[in-house]
């Protein structure tokens with residue numbers, strides 16, 4: 001059997017980092033982990049080809065070669081999915097689809113032959129069994145069960161063109177113990193945190209190491225510290241030991257809930273293991289909105305101080321912010337700007353509230369007759385899929401003001417300064433690997449220091465760094481390139 005695995009293209013968005021990639025001669029930020037994991041579950045005798053459209057264009061002869069095309073996609077890749085389906089139909093190649101987009105919205109794709117939905121550890125073997133027994137496979141394979149991750153194989157990392165990616169990625173756990181009402185993670189993966197055994201995580205790190213990967217590794221978990229006890233007492237000590245033994249070949253980036261700040265021992269262990277940054281869902285500094293969306297872990301705490309605690313421990317913090325809650329008033333826009341600026345969160349993703357399918361928020365909006373369409377999954381396209389309480393035009397104007405007030409060159413460079421004041425640079429050995437992008441840094445100085453309209457603020461920042469924080473020069477240069485991407489995505493460069 002010949003299988004073509006296709007990963008659809010991402011549009012230009014906050015997380016695509018499209019405008020950073022040319023500086024460092026990369027084509028995509030992260031590889032399609034779900035698809036290469038599914039690939040590793042296919043029979044060893046099958047021939048497999050992988051095409052990530054973010055890296056390689058799709059050619060007709062690849063589709064003609066294949067008996068089946070496998071697609072995995074998220075909401076944000078919808079547009080590319082439609083094009084892939086069209087190409088496959090043209091060549092009459094059967095499609096098997098899975099991943100979050102199809103698990104939530106398979107009914108919108110009548111052209112697709114087979115759906116392997118939810119988690120592939122359960123549904124893919126059923127499809128394969130039917131196929132090998134000579135039966136015509138069912139159209140839909142679904143399950144309400146959540147599998148143990150001990151059945152998950154090491155992903156087929158060898159199918160990737162490593163040099164084209166900024167990060168490699170691994171998954172350690174699925175599920176989240178919290179229940180934020182706008183979040184689809186718990187609908188898709190459950191409230192119980194399921195972790196891979198520590199030996200399996202080490203095996204994946206070893207696989208990347210053996211393929212000669214050196215550099216950043218994204219741990220894609222939605223909440224890496226969902227099971228704090230195991231992470232702190234088993235996983236991290238083993239990862240740290242491995243990292244020391246292998247002379248810190250990787251740096252780790254991940255996503256955690258804000259209560260990471262409450263556990264100094266855990267924080268220090270993460271830093272000593274090589275964790276460089278974490279994304280935290282802050283959402284809003286408004287207590288009523290946190291109450292409304294059931295973000296209990298963020299309530300009744302000094303959120304600003306929590307962010308600073310993580311930064312002081314030696315990890316950079318990126319964050320998600322939302323406006324459009326029912327309880328939001330016009331003062332929320334300035335409150336968000338003030339919080340983001342004071343926190344020194346350089347990569348602050350601010351979005352309008354949306355209700356993805358099957359979430360608690362979706363159900364509430366449906367009951368209140370406020371739904372208007374499906375969520376796009378793109379946090380930067382200014383869309384909402386329900387009628388907000390605040391006048392939509394006021395909400396949109398306030399949202400755009402936040403974006404301007406945090407991403408225009410002056411406030412953005414000020415925020416880098418704030419970040420570097422808060423952040424304590426850890427002394428672990430991985431830092432030296434940052435110098436491999438030196439050519440990219442030179443290019444960034446030429447563009448941001450001489451061409452970009454924010455060049456005056458750029459030089460002011462560089463002078464400040466060289467005088468006050470020379471040890472942070474590389475971090476600052478990386479942040480300035482992020483800023484170039486964000487200003488481009490938000491249309492603030494003209």
Ligand code: SF4
Pocket residue numbers: 176177178179180183184185186222223257281
């Ligand atoms: S903490 Fe994050 S992953 Fe967990 S439910 Fe809330 S938004 Fe979703």
